Amino acid sequence: MPRSQPRKRATIREVAQATGLSPAAVSYALRGLQVSEETIERVRQAAAELGYEADPIARALASGRTGMIGLLCGSLEDLWQQSLAFGIGRALRDKDRYALILDAAGDPARERTLARQLRDQRVDGLIVQPVDPAAPLWAQLAETLPVVAIGDALIDARTAGEVVFDNRRGVTLALEYLRDKGHRRIAVLTPTRSSTPDRPADVHVIAEANRLGLDIDVMTAPHGLAATTEVARAMLSGASRPGAAFCFSDSIAYGVYAAAAELGLRVPDDISVMGYDDHPMSGLLTPGLTTVNWDIDGIVRAAVRLVVAAADGQHRRRRIIQAPELRERGSVSRR
Amino acid sequence: MPRSQPRKRATIREVAQATGLSPAAVSYALRGLQVSEETIERVRQAAAELGYEADPIARALASGRTGMIGLLCGSLEDLWQQSLAFGIGRALRDKDRYALILDAAGDPARERTLARQLRDQRVDGLIVQPVDPAAPLWAQLAETLPVVAIGDALIDARTAGEVVFDNRRGVTLALEYLRDKGHRRIAVLTPTRSSTPDRPADVHVIAEANRLGLDIDVMTAPHGLAATTEVARAMLSGASRPGAAFCFSDSIAYGVYAAAAELGLRVPDDISVMGYDDHPMSGLLTPGLTTVNWDIDGIVRAAVRLVVAAADGQHRRRRIIQAPELRERGSVSRR
DNA sequence: ACGTTTCAGTGAACCGCTTCACAAGGGTTT
């Protein structure tokens, strides 16, 4: 049947008419509630014939739920976070839910705006990897909406769950490894964050460095390969080049590789590099990037499980701690 | 002011009450329509005081528009497509619009379902990188919704615009390059697609190979580094290893690198590799991946410009052809 | 035989905004 005009969609009222039922009955029937098996079948039939499918927007307005889960990423410029977002999107889809993915781009103000927007969009739950975990907004949101935080778990609120990176452990792993390899002077490259300069991970770095008697020099790198490369270039061509660079994400480490290549320096002979994340590409570089591995699949599963459970009304409120592992490849030399 | 209860949001009626206007007037005022400057100001004031913000869902239901753009990706497992999706998301945000990103995961059936869902979500426009460009669905959708296609531009419909990859040219570039390097026996690795086996790019490969007198062997690789590596491993350890592998995406080429490393083969000495896309990581590998570069920023800008223009009612209906460039690095050896 | 419970289904209000048709008032034209 050719359909010259984009015929208007069938509404619930038309299905009601076709079946001789009330719209209410149809509404119930389609959700398998309240009505007899027989009616359900009859309604299904009619709906199929009319090509009826409930309008998600109208449904959202009336019921206050959308079936969507908001995903607010810290910065999608980071490749690992891209993978994470993609993984969560896929895991949600497997649970018949959809992710509304937004990117705070490292900006706390934007993060707040987007979080509100997500709430206004009536997402049934929110997974957030907060740029600013200390924002009071999270507590506010968590009162009305299941919020699952991924990260340093500093959200001081009744979240529906938290997937916590044991960054203290991750940092210890990395720094002890570097120390054991004989490194003392270490550049630490952390992602730029407009606010929250005293992010726990950074704090751990400083504390651990003190404990281990390391001489660290913290510098921040904006997101994006080009920007990171620039920072790395400055670090590498400075008067006194450190022996090792500890990068707070594999993406940043990639920038160090790029800068080193430009300057004709070799990894790890001229500069040792450590990453943090373990992105799939890290194993492909030459030399392979030695890094701190977080079980990304585990994180994805945990976050999705928590948020979906909470959205379905089962209160779990669990805190799942992610333990890191050192993934030794070849980017750190003995000194 | 402490807010123990998550006080209900203000509605337009309350703003109307506060200003002594009708809800209609408030609605107009907030959008700067129909009413006097003075009233607009007064309404703005009151809205700010009440913390009023229009409910996007109600607005969508009443007006039929959401401000969102749907983005339907072919397969987000591909790193280049991840970058593309991320880029489009960011570009849209810069235009005060939001992307609803969905992933067809290479499955035409899923693609159709998701496309319909996007339409039902009342997206104002749709950017799609179709898995199955021949599906009649596109024509249907395009009648009621601005659709911008990215890819081989085979969508036979009144799209709002198309960003076309000149794959013929890209393939020619790659294969001529390989021929000039003295390669004759070439493995071609293309992404698995459940349907549309005669994708134009593949067709071009065959045609060009014939023209150039190359001996090609086409094999398909599922998405994902692990799966790709497996296919590459089979290719590399087969009885008669080809001299070069032409991979239809950089992601696939990464799999070849991985497999080669596993098998102790060197790129390019034991196997030459060519990619297609030019993902940022390709320059960081050792050796750098020689590939066909598509201007990803240009694609992002073009797609976003077209879809936003169409969503705003300006009919452009342009077809923008993307010309590829050969990016020579070190993964192909002279034979 | 009668009151009570359960089941299947109904009607209407509502979710919060937009938009259409129309009206009141003031300014211009003829």
Added chain:
DNA sequence: AAACCCTTGTGAAGCGGTTCACTGAAACGT
């Protein structure tokens, strides 16, 4: 002064579902 327009604003009807309070009939217990 009548006729016309423009501007600013109103009232009410949607948009397409959900949900609450309720009804009529059948089933049940005694």
